[in-house]
Amino acid sequence: MLPLMYPVLLAQAPAAFVSPAPPAQRYIVEQQDVRPLPGQLDNIPVFNSNSPEVIEGAGILLSTFPRSGTTHPHAHLNQTLEGRFDFFSHHISRPAGEKLTLYQGVLVYNASSRPVTLQVHQAVSYLNSHDAPFIDLPAQLEDPYGSIYSGPGSRLAGDVIRGVNQPYFPSQLVLRPRELRMLAVMPIPVSSARSTLMRLESSGPVYMANLALYEMPEYTSVLDLNDPTNEEPVTKVTYNPPTMRDWQNLLTQGRLATPRDRAPSNSTERYIYGRVAGISVGSEWNATLTDQPNGNTLTIPQPGESFSYPLSTTDTGTHGTDQIQSAPMLVRYSDTALRAHGNYAVHYNLKLPLHNDTNRTQTVFVTVQTPLKKSHLDDRLVFLNPPEDRIFFRGSVRLRYRDDFGRDQERYFHLVQRQGQRAEPLIEVRLRPGDRRDVQVDFLYPPDATPPQVLTVSTLGRRNLAIESPSPNPPQ
Known part of the structure; x- marks a missing residue:
């Protein structure tokens, strides 16, 4: 397409150079x-976290923890998971304020009075910005080696049916009675999308939460060594991933992440499906x-x-x-x-x-x-x-x-x-x-x-x- 700075050239272009109208769609x-x-x-439960799809502020994406003892009880669904179940999430980070990296944290809590082992049979997670950018591809390509993909969902689907298991996820967690542990902490840079799927199995009842927190600023005072005449310290800011205490505070005191997606409606005028956040079955x-x-x-x-x-x-x-x-x-x-x-x-x-x-x-x-x-x-x-x-x-x-x-x-x-x-x-x-x-x-x-x-x-x-x-x- 010609830039707007050349209107005369566009007006004088011969008919042979004018793009033909697209064919009528039939x-x-x-x-x-x-x-x-x-x-x-099947009847396998799925921890299914896809709302809000676009995250603008820190908060709880999905929590099955009990409501008691929390500041915002409606942010928790009070549902344990046991035996075989899956974890699925797909979210995009677009912070409304300062352009900071978002972290997705997955917490697991042993709700029983005995030790519980959480097996991670398979786990795959991808970012579009780093691991699987969206690129134009032909409609159909044979892909014997798993090297063809476009976007994190595309790459995730191909890897899962191939049995790929990423090594930076633990193979298992052993949780003591009433113990809270981090299963995964995954960064989502600004304007990036992350898709994650885990095949899990728990020997006892557990609660699970998927949380969103931005990197945390840390302020330190240091002397400017390049200016020996200045004895006044300057403030240096560094950003770090959230700590376990930060995640715990969000779990007990946090609200649901925003902005909320459109609520479902089966109106005869317009059917709105909504986005998924809960435990699906299958x-x-x-x-x-x-x-x-x-x-x-x-x-x-x-x-x-x-x-x-x-x-x-x-x-x-x-x-x-x-x-x-x-x-x-x-x-x-x-x-x-x-x-x-x-x-x-x-x-x-x-x-x-x-x-x-x-x-x-x-x-x-x-x-x-x-x-x-x-x-x-x-x-x-x-x-x-x-x-x-x-x-x-x-x-x-x-x-x-x-x-x-x-x-x-x-x-x-x-x-x-x-x-x-x-x-x-x-x-x-x-x-x-x-x-x-x-x-x-x-x-x-x-x-x-x-x-x-x-x-x-x-x-x-x-x-x-x-x-x-x-x-x-x-x-x-």
């Missing part, structure tokens, strides 16, 4: 089945996708046809399946989401036992797509050509299967999908008549993405059912 309607996703979320969705409940095969589509399963559906985006996959909330703050919409960091572990019931060899494709969100109509998906510019999904997916030569394959793909994007197939397999082939799909829903996506199975052949139209509902 809808692509795929007539196909949209099926409810078999299975369900860490994994395990399912075998079959033709019938308790079946053992998934019959491939007829040549030229497809069917899809929505992933991470919400109240207003079920694609006609009436299936809301958002995790329920065990406890939450009153101004935060009613469900864990988006299912950030939930692992979809899906098995597709593909079966060719035709008398010819068929080529089958497996694809992840981002159609326009719909509440109704389970007989079509609607895409945009070209897609909207806004990115709806950045993350990784793993596919495991036996290829056409009988070799076991494990392939990772990094995807960047915009609203309404059809996407290219991830893999293709050729099934002889009567063949069955298992395809395993691992899909960790990344933070900072927008649902829903769909998992689509297609069979190669002449397609007559895709309609390009200026309307999402063309005449039949």
Whole structure:
């Protein structure tokens, strides 16, 4: 684009140098089945901290501690965690005042009268400013080594499904009866976002808190050695991470962090989901996708046809399946989401036992797509050509299967999908008549993405059912 200081040059530019108008956006309607996703979320609790997403002031992000003995009881949810549970958080630091580094502190308290061991089975945390900057990437890249990512949520999702465990988290904490310990202290520089996921297991009941504090100033008086004639000391200011006492004071005396996000509303005029802060229920969705409940095969589509399963559906985006996959909330703050919409960091572990019931060899494709969100109509998906510019999904997916030569394959793909994007197939397999082939799909829903996506199975052949139209509902 020419700078504003050259208006005459712009006015006199030949027509050949004027950028053409962008093509008109049109809808692509795929007539196909949209099926409810078999299975369900497990019962693993998730300490789910995503509100406020943008932090401007110090405070309590999420606390399950008891309310008694605290200055602001409404900032605590009074809920213990025991056995297997997860910790997830995603927050951005934008201080309203002095531009200081924010620290995120995770506190754990043994609520019992006996020692408790907290195992850290896996822990991953990334910053966009240092570890995983947002960069422009192609829509689909194969990523065998985990070196492709854009943003902390993207990198986190790829590492978690690979089993990466960062070494600077402890492998375990042993807490004495009634002992309070720090599990992690993580800096979030100004205007940075941090995404964190931990798979944890406690041998007894514990309370947990996720807190936000800025680095603390320390003032010292020193003589100016460069000016020997000046005997007056000068004040020197240094900034240090918060101490354990600072964290304890915030836990017992602090308020909820600000600014608060918009409260949820299911008004018919405008549906507001809100952001999540509480204990959600569900860490994994395990399912075998079959033709019938308790079946053992998934019959491939007829040549030229497809069917899809929505992933991470919400109240207003079920694609006609009436299936809301958002995790329920065990406890939450009153101004935060009613469900864990988006299912950030939930692992979809899906098995597709593909079966060719035709008398010819068929080529089958497996694809992840981002159609326009719909509440109704389970007989079509609607895409945009070209897609909207806004990115709806950045993350990784793993596919495991036996290829056409009988070799076991494990392939990772990094995807960047915009609203309404059809996407290219991830893999293709050729099934002889009567063949069955298992395809395993691992899909960790990344933070900072927008649902829903769909998992689509297609069979190669002449397609007559895709309609390009200026309307999402063309005449039949």
